[in-house]
Amino acid sequence: SILKVINKPALMPWAANMAAAYVGQNLKAGVALDEVEIINLCDGAKKAHRVKADNSASIGHLAHAWFEDYFSKRNPPMPVNKDLRNIIGAFMQFVETHHVKPLETERRLFSKTFNFAGTEDLVCELDGKLTHADYKTSGSGIYPEHFIQLGAYDIAYTEETNQSAEQHFIINTNAKGELWVALSIETRRNKEAFLAALTLSRK
Numbered sequence: 001s002i003l004k005v006i007n008k009p010a011l012m013p014w015a016a017n018m019a020a021a022y023v024g025q026n027l028k029a030g031v032a033l034d035e036v037e038i039i040n041l042c043d044g045a046k047k048a049h050r051v052k053a054d055n056s057a058s059i060g061h062l063a064h065a066w067f068e069d070y071f072s073k074r075n076p077p078m079p080v081n082k083d084l085r086n087i088i089g090a091f092m093q094f095v096e097t098h099h100v101k102p103l104e105t106e107r108r109l110f111s112k113t114f115n116f117a118g119t120e121d122l123v124c125e126l127d128g129k130l131t132h133a134d135y136k137t138s139g140s141g142i143y144p145e146h147f148i149q150l151g152a153y154d155i156a157y158t159e160e161t162n163q164s165a166e167q168h169f170i171i172n173t174n175a176k177g178e179l180w181v182a183l184s185i186e187t188r189r190n191k192e193a194f195l196a197a198l199t200l201s202r203k
Helices: 011-026 035-071 082-095 146-161 187-201
Strands: 100-111 116-126 129-136 167-173 179-184
Touching: 011 035, 035 082, 035 100, 035 116, 035 129, 082 167, 082 179, 100 146, 116 146, 129 146, 146 167, 146 179, 146 187, 167 187
Parallel strands: 129 167
Antiparallel strands: 100 116, 116 129, 167 179
């Protein structure tokens, strides 16, 4: 919630695209609409981005649970849902080509110094280096602000364990089976960016 102070310029065009897609799917050429149907079409267009976000959140929750079970060696079965299978399939493409040694999953963290808390997806050794990692399961890429969240986790983790990560890692997969990965060794900058966002959020 702290990072809500950061402007996310990609969200506005995305919401507009969701509204346009809804109208395109529900407005038929040559078919007249009455007054109530026009109101319903407008309402549906206004809510289209929320419906999409809610659906993505549900799939994302299931994907996170699958990832946690996988790294906890619970051997989760492959899901039936096609979109969820695509997300997991893309995720496994990365895991199978890199050395990922999980140390902790879904770790709850709290910073006494700065008074914030959060739950981290994964602490691991990625190709031999201590790494804070985060899963993303929607969207179309990775943005610089994603690493600020990992800066927060790094701050709290260091307080609790006296260990600082060597790198921060984002893996993003979506329902189309697309995969994006990004690595940041600018851990200090990510922490400083989070602390700046924290200051703004409390003004």
